[in-house]
Amino acid sequence: MASFFKSAIFKASAASGAVLGGTIIYLDFIKTPNTPSSNGPYKPLLKSLPTPPSRSQLVENLKxxxxxxxxxxxxxxxxxxxxxxxxxxxxxxxxxxxxxxxxxxxSKSTKMAHGGVRYLEKAIFGLSKAQLDLVIEALNERGNMLRTAPHLCTILPIMIPVYKWWQVPYFFAGCKMYDWFAGYQNLRSSTVFSKEMSSAIAPMIDCSNLKATCVYHDGSFNDAxxxxxxxxxxxxxxxxxxxxxxxxxxxxxxxxxxxxxxxxxxxxxxxxxxxxxxxxxxxxxxxxxxxxxxxxxxxxxxxxxxxxxxxVPSSGVHVVLPEFYGPKDIGLLDPSTSDGRVMFFLPWQGKILAGTTDSALKSVPENPIPTEAEIQEILKELQKYLVFPVHREDVLSAWSGIRPLVRDxxxxxxxxxxxxxxxxxxxxxxxxxxxxxxxxxxxxxxxxxxxxxxxxxxxxxxxFNFNGSVKPCQTNQLILIGGEDFTTNYAARLIHEYRIPLKLANHLASNYGSRASLILELYNQSDYNKLPVTLAGQKDFRPNQSTVTSENLLDYESFDEPFTVAELKYSLQYEYARTPIDFLARRTRLAFLNAREALNAIDGVVEIMKNEFKWNDATTSKMKADAQDYIGKMGVSPERFAVEA
Structure with missing residues (x-):
């Protein structure tokens, strides 16, 4: 009997070896190699595009x-x-x-395309089919967002710090179930990092009592x-x-x-x-x-x-902190805050996004404002994980959004x-x-x-009875603008074509996709278009100048935030930005990333928009005041702007 098993094992091993060897021979010597990317499978970069219908044309269509x-x-x-x-x-x-x-x-979400790990936990322990259905639905749609807007949505690993050994298999099992319910649309397999690996990836995290971190994957995107x-x-x-x-x-x-x-x-x-x-x-x-x-x-x-x-209105507050508050390419999930919720600390647009709170409201405010107490609550939770003190003055921006909980x-x-x-x-x-x-x-x-x-x-x-036939839904396969012909190496192509630095290329590729080259065409038209919007309104730099006459040529590299005049002009031509807030808070995310810098940029943005839209002095003053009021309430100064709880 023993010899029979040995013989069977030998035959199985030989068969497996033959299959493996045959596969290697086919892949290395028989199969035709793929055509190198440099031989031209990419379409040329988009250099021009008809502008969409103007607002006045759309109004005329309305009439x-x-x-x-x-x-x-x-x-x-x-x-x-x-x-x-x-x-x-x-x-x-x-x-x-x-x-x-x-x-x-x-525009005020946690910037995640996700199924919701906390909903999965509730589904399992609460035996809730409705919660499970919500997770599976969202996981499917997460895949859709990554597919239809590849320039705006990316895969983000998220680590869960574990401080007790018995919790390691518990959290890891939850992560693997999250993978399993995603099915064929699972992004990457969950894993476990040792204390040493976690410390190397996130040196700002206090690892003194850390046992391990469980890592799963979700999507991150630019909501506005x-x-x-x-x-x-x-x-x-x-x-x-x-x-x-x-x-x-x-x-x-x-x-x-x-x-x-x-x-x-x-x-x-x-x-x-x-x-x-x-x-x-x-x-x-x-x-x-x-x-x-x-x-x-x-x-x-x-x-x-x-x-x-x-x-059912409730506010959720987020804050943005400098990049040194978290690792560059991996997020952190606090699975249980002091009040039993979860909280995220995520890399986003070169900064760290932290949130969110949950405060019940009696009514829906037009523009909810974060309270100082809510900002401090987030900072307090973050302090549990860091090896250095969390400082209130490091908050670059803060905002409040209304959660969309509903009932019939x-x-x-x-x-x-x-x-x-x-x-x-x-x-x-x-x-x-x-x-x-x-x-x-x-x-x-x-x-x-x-x-x-x-x-x-x-x-x-x-x-309803619509005249004519109606097609079935098309959006499962529709690629949104900017996603057409976009590839993960698009920033490298921009660098090669326009000889721009990596920071600018990454910024434009990840926010505009295959339309980033349209901004760089504007960028090359004049030195003025290369200026940061912060400088655009200063007296040394005039919109009608083809060159910058300052002694020291200043461009976006002199500043932390890569938002230029060219980007503003693009948003006016192609994206229906009508006010300074539209550009500073939503077409770009400057107000959400760094409210102080956004306040400094208002004059420049107003100057350009005034010339574009032919605003009179009254309109110009109102636009400036509205922008200062809106951005000034985004957590930049607890003494002046925060509303006490």
């Missing part, structure tokens, strides 16, 4: 369209995503945003730029997308059914009547405002504001005091339709925006 198929109120992640979905199916779409794309919650990209992708697919348009009234026919809206162009104060077959409320935290208007027979806003019934408003009595109530809250999203045919989509999270948009348009196609 000339008798009836849109779909009218979307709200230009955040879900509203813009719905516009892309509907437009690519062949529907005639109009989107109206009261301020700017991603001006609210959609993703939102603007969606809006412009919708325009490129035929949608009429307008920021700074406020819906003043919902229009109803004699049967009480919605037939459109009256909206004001906030730049000209002109009122427009816009007709549509279907109206979608995608206003996020402000969904209750539109629902209140829908309940009014005339479609007007209520004279007295009511407590929100659909949205049909189950909530009107006028009920719901402060602190959590009954009926769903962690996913809700799509409702009122008696007047207003469709509302709310809830969810950034990662699932595409699926939320798809379900919304599916409902519209099912519930």
């Amino acid at each position: 000339n369209t008798k009836n849109f198929d779909v009218l979307i109120i709200g230009g955040g992640a879900v509203g813009s995503g719905t516009a892309v979905d509907a437009a690519t199916r062949g529907l005639n779409v109009c989107l109206l945003e009261r301020t700017d794309f991603a001006s609210g919650t959609s 730029r993703m939102n603007a990209t969606l809006a412009i992708t919708a325009v490129e697919n035929g949608a009429t997308v307008l920021n700074y348009f406020n819906v003043e009234q919902l229009l109803k026919d004699s049967n009480g059914k919605l037939i459109g809206v009256k909206a004001k162009d906030l730049e000209t104060n002109e009122i427009y009547t816009i007709k549509a077959t279907a109206v979608v409320n995608a206003t996020g935290p402000f969904a209750d405002t539109i629902l209140d208007m829908d309940e009014d027979p005339q479609g007007l806003p209520p004279k007295i504001s009511h407590p929100p019934r659909m949205v 408003p049909k189950n909530i009595p009107k006028g009920a005091d719901l402060t602190g109530a959590t009954e009926g809250i769903v962690r996913s999203h809700i799509i409702t339709k009122t008696d007047s045919d207003l469709v509302t989509i709310s809830g969810g999270k950034w990662t699932t925006y595409r699926e939320m948009a798809q379900e919304t348009v599916d409902k519209l196609v099912k519930e």
Whole structure:
């Protein structure tokens, strides 16, 4: 019997060796090698592109369209995503945003495309199928974001510090389950780092009592730029997308059914009547405002504001710190803060992003402001992991966003005091339709925006009669603008073509993708376009100069933040930036990365925009004051700007 097993083992080993040897011979000697990249499989860099329809052209289209198929109120992640979905199916779409794309919650996320490890833990120990479904849904959509916007979304490893030996297998098992539920879209396999390896990767972390770190992988992305990209992708697919348009009234026919809206162009104060077959409320935290208007027979806003019934408002605060507060290429997850939540400390845009808090609110503020207590709470949690003191003056920026937790408003009595109530809250999203045919989509999270948009348009196609055939959903395969022909070595191609330093190349490639070369074409047109926006408004540097006349030629390399005049001009031509805040906070992330630098840049940005848009002195002063007020409240000074809790 023993000899039989030895013989079987020998034969199996020989067979395996033969297979391995044959594979090596095939791969090394028979298979035709791949064509080297240098032989030209890449398309030439984009040197020019027709500008999209101007805002005035879009307004003209608004005037000339008798009836849109779909009218979307709200230009955040879900509203813009719905516009892309509907437009690519062949529907005639109009989107109206009261301020700017991603001006609210959609620019104030934790910048993660993720399934949610904490939801997985709740699903397992709470035996919650709903939580598990949410994790699997988000993991699938995480893969979609990485595929359709490869320039804006990247894979980020995240380490979980473990301080007790028995917790190592516990956390590692959780990480492996996270991998398993991602299925074929799993990013990379989870692993365990020793104390020594963890210390080498993150030398700023206090490893004195550390046993190991468990490492899993998620996605990291630039939320506001993703939102603007969606809006412009919708325009490129035929949608009429307008920021700074406020819906003043919902229009109803004699049967009480919605037939459109009256909206004001906030730049000209002109009122427009816009007709549509279907109206979608995608206003996020402000969904209750539109629902209140829908309940009014005339479609007007209520004279007295009511407590929100659909949205359960709570604020989440994040802070940004210098890069030395964390490792460059790996994040940190605090699995249990002092109040039982999780907190992230993540590398983002060359800085460290830390958050988030969770504070219940009675109403939804127009522009939530972080309190000093919330900032200190985050710094206190971070201090547990660092070998050096955390200083308040190191906070470069801080902001507050409203969490999109929702419940079905049909189950909530009107006028009920719901402060602190959590009954009926769903962690996913809700799509409702009122008696007047207003469709509302709310809830969810950034990662699932595409699926939320798809379900919304599916409902519209099912519930409304659109003339002509409607295509099936296209967004699972659609590559968003900037993602076309983008490769991970795009920064190297920019360096080779334009002879620019690595920092600028990485910045442009990771924010604009294959359209980064358009900015560099502007960059090469004049020395003035190479200036940091911080310098653009100074008297030594004039917009009409073709060369910089300063004694010392100053460009972005003299400054920490690589935001130039060329980037501002690109955003004005291609991305519908209308105010200094649009550029400083959302088209670029300067205000979110370094509020002090953003304050210094206001004069330069205002100077250029004033010349572009022909602002008068009153408008120029207002734009400057608004930008100073907005950015000044982003945590730059606890004495002057923070609102005490």
